[in-house]
Structure formats: structure tokens, C-alpha cells
Amino acid sequence: QVQLVESGGGLVQAGGSLRLSCAASGRTFSSYAMGWFRQAPGKEREFVAAISRSGGDTYYADSVKGRFTISRDNTKNTMHLQVNSLKPEDTAVYYCAVTFRYSSTAYYRSANYDYWGQGTQVTVSS
Numbered sequence: 152q153v154q155l156v157e158s159g160g161g162l163v164q165a166g167g168s169l170r171l172s173c174a175a176s177g178r179t180f181s182s183y184a185m186g187w188f189r190q191a192p193g194k195e196r197e198f199v200a201a202i203s204r205s206g207g208d209t210y211y212a213d214s215v216k217g218r219f220t221i222s223r224d225n226t227k228n229t230m231h232l233q234v235n236s237l238k239p240e241d242t243a244v245y246y247c248a249v250t251f252r253y254s255s256t257a258y259y260r261s262a263n264y265d266y267w268g269q270g271t272q273v274t275v276s277s
Contacts, residue, residue: 164275187199220235245272248261
């Protein structure tokens, strides 16, 4: 099993920044790829970003490209999501997740993830 704990969410004005973190424990950290998803009230959970096992490959939703940066530190068992130039439409609960799939095409679908954190709220005011 893998346990995930997110942190770093909060209330920020439009144009502001946050750094979300996801601390993992359980299985060997470098044995799985990871992703961030978000869910706004009344909407489905959507893909935000993903990162490969080594951290060498990253993937982003079109809506966040150029504003968000995903990274991981395999020596500290942590993953981060730097979120810049925030917009009110970025308001959501952000979840980190783990997948053992190897195909990058699998990273975009929440159904392909095996473990999830409890989420951290990001609220962007206009």
C-alpha cells in the first residue's frame, strides 16, 4: 500500500502562487509514477499533471501548461506542484495519486491510479 498526504493549499488572490506538496510512504517511492488531479464543486475530477518514476518526464493538462510545474524528489519521498498565475477557475480540491502503470497515456485518466490522498483545498479569489 501507499499512503499519501497533501499539503500547501489555501486561499490566494488571482495571479498568486502556491506550492502543493504530497508526502508518500509505503512502497518504494521511485517504483510508481504520480499525478495531480483536481475536483471543483459539481464537476468531475480532472487531470492536472503527472510525472514519471524518475521525474524525467512530465505531462500537463492544456489548461495549466505554462502555469503549473510538477516535480518530485525521490530522496525525500515527496512530490510538488508549483501553481502560478492562479485563476478563479483553478479553485478546487487538489489530489495527489499514484499509478503503477508504465504507459504515459494512462496517466491522464483517474481510473488508472491506485492510491489517492485526502486532498487539499485551493481557493482563488477574483
